[in-house]
Amino acid sequence: MSYPATRFETLEVSADVGVLTAVIDRIPQQNAINGTLLAELHAVLDEAERTPACHLVVIRGASGVFCTGMDFSDASDSPDTVAERGGAEFLGLLKRLTTVPVMVVSVVDGRATGGGVGIAAASDFVVATPRAVFSLPEALWGLLPCCVLPFLIRRIGFQPAYSMSLTTLPVTAEQAHRIHLADELAADPGQFMRRLRQRVSKLDRATIAALKRYQRDLWFLSAETERAAVAEFTRLMSAPEVRERISGFVTAQVFPWESQR
Amino acid sequence: MSYPATRFETLEVSADVGVLTAVIDRIPQQNAINGTLLAELHAVLDEAERTPACHLVVIRGASGVFCTGMDFSDASDSPDTVAERGGAEFLGLLKRLTTVPVMVVSVVDGRATGGGVGIAAASDFVVATPRAVFSLPEALWGLLPCCVLPFLIRRIGFQPAYSMSLTTLPVTAEQAHRIHLADELAADPGQFMRRLRQRVSKLDRATIAALKRYQRDLWFLSAETERAAVAEFTRLMSAPEVRERISGFVTAQVFPWESQR
Amino acid sequence: MSYPATRFETLEVSADVGVLTAVIDRIPQQNAINGTLLAELHAVLDEAERTPACHLVVIRGASGVFCTGMDFSDASDSPDTVAERGGAEFLGLLKRLTTVPVMVVSVVDGRATGGGVGIAAASDFVVATPRAVFSLPEALWGLLPCCVLPFLIRRIGFQPAYSMSLTTLPVTAEQAHRIHLADELAADPGQFMRRLRQRVSKLDRATIAALKRYQRDLWFLSAETERAAVAEFTRLMSAPEVRERISGFVTAQVFPWESQR
Numbered sequence: 001m002s003y004p005a006t007r008f009e010t011l012e013v014s015a016d017v018g019v020l021t022a023v024i025d026r027i028p029q030q031n032a033i034n035g036t037l038l039a040e041l042h043a044v045l046d047e048a049e050r051t052p053a054c055h056l057v058v059i060r061g062a063s064g065v066f067c068t069g070m071d072f073s074d075a076s077d078s079p080d081t082v083a084e085r086g087g088a089e090f091l092g093l094l095k096r097l098t099t100v101p102v103m104v105v106s107v108v109d110g111r112a113t114g115g116g117v118g119i120a121a122a123s124d125f126v127v128a129t130p131r132a133v134f135s136l137p138e139a140l141w142g143l144l145p146c147c148v149l150p151f152l153i154r155r156i157g158f159q160p161a162y163s164m165s166l167t168t169l170p171v172t173a174e175q176a177h178r179i180h181l182a183d184e185l186a187a188d189p190g191q192f193m194r195r196l197r198q199r200v201s202k203l204d205r206a207t208i209a210a211l212k213r214y215q216r217d218l219w220f221l222s223a224e225t226e227r228a229a230v231a232e233f234t235r236l237m238s239a240p241e242v243r244e245r246i247s248g249f250v251t252a253q254v255f256p257w258e259s260q261r
Numbered sequence: 262m263s264y265p266a267t268r269f270e271t272l273e274v275s276a277d278v279g280v281l282t283a284v285i286d287r288i289p290q291q292n293a294i295n296g297t298l299l300a301e302l303h304a305v306l307d308e309a310e311r312t313p314a315c316h317l318v319v320i321r322g323a324s325g326v327f328c329t330g331m332d333f334s335d336a337s338d339s340p341d342t343v344a345e346r347g348g349a350e351f352l353g354l355l356k357r358l359t360t361v362p363v364m365v366v367s368v369v370d371g372r373a374t375g376g377g378v379g380i381a382a383a384s385d386f387v388v389a390t391p392r393a394v395f396s397l398p399e400a401l402w403g404l405l406p407c408c409v410l411p412f413l414i415r416r417i418g419f420q421p422a423y424s425m426s427l428t429t430l431p432v433t434a435e436q437a438h439r440i441h442l443a444d445e446l447a448a449d450p451g452q453f454m455r456r457l458r459q460r461v462s463k464l465d466r467a468t469i470a471a472l473k474r475y476q477r478d479l480w481f482l483s484a485e486t487e488r489a490a491v492a493e494f495t496r497l498m499s500a501p502e503v504r505e506r507i508s509g510f511v512t513a514q515v516f517p518w519e520s521q522r
Numbered sequence: 523m524s525y526p527a528t529r530f531e532t533l534e535v536s537a538d539v540g541v542l543t544a545v546i547d548r549i550p551q552q553n554a555i556n557g558t559l560l561a562e563l564h565a566v567l568d569e570a571e572r573t574p575a576c577h578l579v580v581i582r583g584a585s586g587v588f589c590t591g592m593d594f595s596d597a598s599d600s601p602d603t604v605a606e607r608g609g610a611e612f613l614g615l616l617k618r619l620t621t622v623p624v625m626v627v628s629v630v631d632g633r634a635t636g637g638g639v640g641i642a643a644a645s646d647f648v649v650a651t652p653r654a655v656f657s658l659p660e661a662l663w664g665l666l667p668c669c670v671l672p673f674l675i676r677r678i679g680f681q682p683a684y685s686m687s688l689t690t691l692p693v694t695a696e697q698a699h700r701i702h703l704a705d706e707l708a709a710d711p712g713q714f715m716r717r718l719r720q721r722v723s724k725l726d727r728a729t730i731a732a733l734k735r736y737q738r739d740l741w742f743l744s745a746e747t748e749r750a751a752v753a754e755f756t757r758l759m760s761a762p763e764v765r766e767r768i769s770g771f772v773t774a775q776v777f778p779w780e781s782q783r
Contacts, residue, residue, distance in 0.1 A: 139464050139468050139469075139472060140463055140464065142465055142467075142468050143468075144468070144471060144472050144475055146475065149475070149476070149479055150479060153479055153480075157417075157418055157441070158415040158416065158476070158479075158480055159415065159416040159417065159441050159444070160441055161476075162385070162472075162476050163385075163386060163444050165472055165476070166364060166385055166386070166461075166469070166472055167386065167457060167460055167461070168460055168463075168464075169456075169457075169460060178439075179441070220481045221479075225479065228478060232471075232475055236471065241465070256463075257463050
C-alpha cells in the first residue's frame with residue numbers, strides 16, 4: 001500500500017502488508033478526542049475498506065497514553081459542540097468499528113480514559129501492556145459514559161461495566177484481562193500481533209464482515225439503544241452543574257474533584 | 262445525621278457522615294428474611310432517600326452470617342405468606358436496591374444463601390471477605406431462586422448463575438471474586454470501604470440515580486420478567502412436595518436433603 | 523437400568539444408577555459429527571427422558587478427543603447434506619440439551635472443535651481436564667459457528683465468543699475455565715463427577731426441567747434467533763469458495779489454510 005497519500009493532524013498513520021496502523025498523536029492534549037481525530041479515524045477506516053488486501057486496522061496511542069476521552073479543553077469548542085461530539089459523532093465511530101469488514105485491534109499501552117475505553121471496548125480485539133490503566137471518570141463531572149456503555153457491556157458484561165462507571169476507580173491491566181476488557185495481556189504486543197496478523201490474513205474479508213454482522217444480531221442492542229445513548233448524553237451535558245465544571249476546567253484546569261463542594 | 266430515631270427489630274442501624282449502615286441481626290434465625298426485615302430495609306432506604314447528604318447504604322450481617330434467605334421456620338407464617346414474601350415483596354426490595362439514588366454496598370462476611378445471594382446480587386457493589394460463601398440451595402427444596410436469578414444473571418452472566426442454581430454447590434469467596442459475584446475481595450473491608458466512600462462522596466446523587474436508570478435501560482430485563490419471576494415462584498410454592506418439605510423443616514428441623522427419598 | 527438394549531454405531535453407551543454415559547466413538551474421523559451421531563445422541567436423550575430414575579447424562583469423547591465438529595469428509599455427503607446437518611439438525615440437538623429434564627454434563631478431555639464446542643456450550647455443566655483445548659476454526663473455511671454462537675454467548679458472554687470466532691485461536695483448559703467455558707477444571711474428572719452426581723440425585727427431575735425452562739426465559743434468545751442461525755449457515759455453505767474448500771478437503775485432505783491463496 002502506498003498509503004497515506006495525505007497528512008494527518010491528529011494521527012500518525014502507517015501501512016504494511018494487509019495492515020493499517022493509526023497512532024493517536026495529540027500528546028499536549030493527552031491524546032484526547034476532538035472533531036479532527038474522529039474525522040481522521042473515519043478516513044483510516046475508509047482507506048481500509050477501499051483496500052481489498054487490508055485485513056487489520058491497529059489503533060495505538062503515542063507516548064504512553066492510549067486516549068483520554070473527550071477533549072473539554074479545546075478552546076474552540078462550545079459545550080454544545082462537545083455534547084454533539086460526545087454523542088452522535090462518537091457513537092458513530094464506535095459503531096463503525098464494530099461493522100467495518102476488517103479486524104480492528106486496540107493496543108493499549110498506558111491510560112485509556114472515558115471515550116478511550118469506548119474505542120477499546122468497540123474494537124474487535126484489545127491487547128493491553130502491563131502499564132495499561134482503564135477508567136471511566138465521567139460520573140465525577142456529573143456525566144455518564146453513555147456511548148461507551150453499550151459497547152462496554154457487550155464486551156465485559158453488565159456488572160463490571162456498571163462498577164467501573166459508578167466507582168470511577170481505575171482498572172489495572174491485570175484486572176482488565178481478568179474481566180476481558182483486554183483480550184490479551186502482553187509485555188511485548190509485537191509478538192502477539194504477529195500471531196494475530198498471521199491468523200487474520202487467512203480470513204476472507206467477507207467472512208469478517210459476516211461475523212461482525214451476525215454477532216451484532218445475536219446481541220440485544222438496537223438502534224433504539226443508540227438513540228437513547230445520544231439523548232441521555234445530550235441531556236446530561238445541558239445541566240448547569242456540568243457546564244460549570246467543564247468551564248472551570250477549561251478556564252482554570254481545575255478538575256471537578258479538586259474543587260470545593 | 263441523628264438517625265435512627267426509631268428502634269429496629271431485625272436490624273442494627275447506624276449513621277455516619279454520608280453513610281447509613283444496616284446490620285442484619287436475627288442471629289437465632291441465621292439472619293433469615295421475614296416480613297419485618299423486608300419492611301425495615303425499606304425504612305432504611307426511605308431514610309437514605311430523605312437525607313440529601315447520604316450517598317451510601319451499607320448492608321452487613323451480624324455474627325459471621327450475611328443472610329440465609331427466606332425464613333421458612335417462622336411459626337406465624339403459612340406457606341402462602343412465605344410464597345408472597347418470596348415473590349413480589351422480595352423482588353420489590355431487590356428492584357429498589359437497583360433504583361434508589363444512593364450507592365448500595367453489601368459486605369459479605371460469612372454465608373449468603375438463597376435470598377441473601379439476591380440482596381448481594383442486586384447491590385451496586387459487593388465486598389466479600391475470605392470467609393464469604395455463597396449458595397443457592399433452592400432446587401433441593403423443589404424451588405428455584407426465581408427472584409434472585411434476574412439480578413444474578415445481570416451481575417455474573419447466564420452460565421455461572423445457572424450453574425449455581427442447578428448444582429446447588431457453594432461458591433467460595435475467591436470463586437465469587439473470579440465470577441464477579443464479589444466486586445472486591447478484602448480481608449479488611451474497612452480499608453476498601455473508606456476508599457469507596459471517598460470516591461462516591463464526590464458524586465451527585467442525581468448522577469448515581471441517572472446511572473442506575475440508564476444501566477437498567479441498557480439491559481434486557483423488563484417488567485414482564487419481574488411478573489414471570491413472581492408467577493413462577495408462586496407456582497413452585499404451591500406444589501404439594503414443596504409444602505411437605507417446608508412443613509417437615511418447620512416442625513422437625515429436617516432439611517429435605519436429610520430425609521428419605 | 524438394563525439399557526442399552528440396542529447397539530450404537532457412533533457411541534459407546536453405558537448405564538449406571540441414575541446416569542447414562544455416551545462416549546463419542548468415531549476415532550478414525552476424530553469424533554466428527556455425522557447424521558448417525560446426531561440421531562444416536564437423540565436416542566440417548568430419549569432413553570434418559572423415558573427413565574424416571576435417570577438424573578444425569580454424561581457426554582465424553584473416546585481416545586483423547588472430545589468432538590471435532592461437522593464431518594466434511596463423509597463421502598456419502600453432499601454439501602447440501604452437510605449444510606442441513608450443520609444447520610437445523612445440529613441446532614435441534616443443542617436446543618434439546620438445554621431442555622431435556624436431566625442434567626447434561628460434557629467431560630472434555632482433549633480437543634473440542636467447532637460443533638464440539640457447541641455440544642459443550644449447550645451442556646448444563648462442562649468439566650475440562652488439563653489437556654482440553656477448545657477452538658472455532660469455522661472462519662478459516664469461510665464459515666461461521668452460526669449454531670454454536672447463541673449457546674456459546676449465553677455460556678461465556680459476547681466478547682469471548684466473538685474473540686474465539688474471529689481469531690480462530692485455540693483456548694487452553696485453563697483459559698476455558700477462566701472464561702467459564704469450562705465450569706470445572708479437574709485432573710481427575712471422576713472425583714468431581716461423583717460429587718456432582720450425588721448433588722443432582724437429590725433434585726426432582728421436575729425441578730431440573732423447571733430451572734432449564736426458567737433460565738431460558740430469562741435470556742434474550744428467541745425462536746427467531748434459531749431461524750436466523752440456520753439461515754445464515756445455509757447461506758454461507760452455498761458460497762462457491764466454501765464449497766471448493768470443502769471439496770478440496772474431502773478429495774485431497776487439504777485444509778483451507780494449507781492451500782495457496
